[in-house]
């Protein structure tokens with residue numbers, strides 16, 4: 491009988507719709523609603539967005555396909571799949587380190603993601619109870635400051651969010667993650683469209699179009715490239731082997747290139763559409779698009795200030811749903827590894843990792859400045875680095891026959907291979923190195 495280390499995943503996505511909702515659910519999250527608008531705002535808008543789209547197409551998309559392909563071939567957690575591929579093909583076992591890097595990155599991401607989600611959670615009752623009524627920019631800024639410094643309250647919301655994550659992941663892929671995504675994601679899309687219609691009608695849509703789509707190339711620096719690259723990987727959920735994990739639950743009849751294309755397009759569209767839900771209000775309220783991480787939490791309440799309270803309540807509830815379907819994918823990566831590598835059951839694995847994340851989360855609540863560092867290290871450094879490794883691994887180490895088998899033969903495979911072999915490793919390495927130099931030696935010193 492095969493032991494737990496050698497069996498493939500027995501749990502699978504129940505339907506194509508379920509997989510798409512779970513995969514889009516992982517990608518669409520706070521990265522689209524919170525991180526993308528504020529980084530685009532800080533980086534001058536349009537020029538950043540152009541580079542961001544390039545990063546999605548040239549780097550993010552091929553890595554996403556490779557993660558699904560290798561995950562489905564391996565049929566195990568990311569670390570176990572990589573171990574299987576290297577032992578079967580007599581390649582250096584050191585490649586397993588790539589899986590470790592991914593697992594550490596995803597848990598680091600999860601550790602601060604639950605705190606930002608707790609801020610969103612806190613905003614739900616505030617909005618429903620009419621707490622934003624009559625808000626102007628100054629009052630809203632003050633409210634956000636008060637919310638994040640009310641540590642006990644944030645602690646409470648973080649515990650609730652974390653407990654829900656543990657509960658759903660413990661229930662399994664089909665019975666937990668897929669079910670949650672199938673319900674939450676369609677609701678999210680309906681609400682987002684409603685928000686955009688409202689923002690475009692009541693806000694300054696013309697300035698938003700100019701801000702998002704008229705590139706000002708004088709704003710581009712190496713920082714712009716690094717931020718766009720990190721955001722592309724963060725938003726697509728690639729580079730940390732999370733999609734490797736989701737790929738392991740794919741059935742054989744799923745067309746990976748087509749579905750990867752769908753996931754990447756949906757994610758990119760939601761980021762741009764979220765810009766149209768936020769920036770028209772930013773401009774019409776006379777707010778500054780460069781205000782950083784607070785952008786989402788300060789501007790949206792201003793928009794809701796003059797509306798019936800349930801509108802804001804529903805919006806923050808849906809942002810919370812989007813955050814939730816992303817965070818469960820991060821936790822799943824760790825639980826899946828514990829499950830088939832260490833033979834620890836899902837329930838124990840989810841609770842065990844939940845306890846570790848609980849203590850890390852407390853650290854961020856009391857030292858919020860650490861969130862910036864964790865976000866930079868995991869999002870802007872570890873994910874692109876993971877992308878470089880996945881590119882080299884899929885392009886040079888894994889036999890081509892495996893990719894042919896998973897992705898199908900044809901021109902799309904040849905293009906993907908060129909991107910994975912050359913474009914991803916070379917260009918991402920250059921961006922990472924120059925971006926780090928620019929960050930740590932800003933004056934060229």
Ligand code: PFF
Pocket residue numbers: 516517518519520521522596599723724725726727728730732733816817819820
């Ligand atoms: N893609 C998610 C978002 O946009 O919020 C965050 C995320 C999930 C990043 C899973 C990385 C990951 F592996």
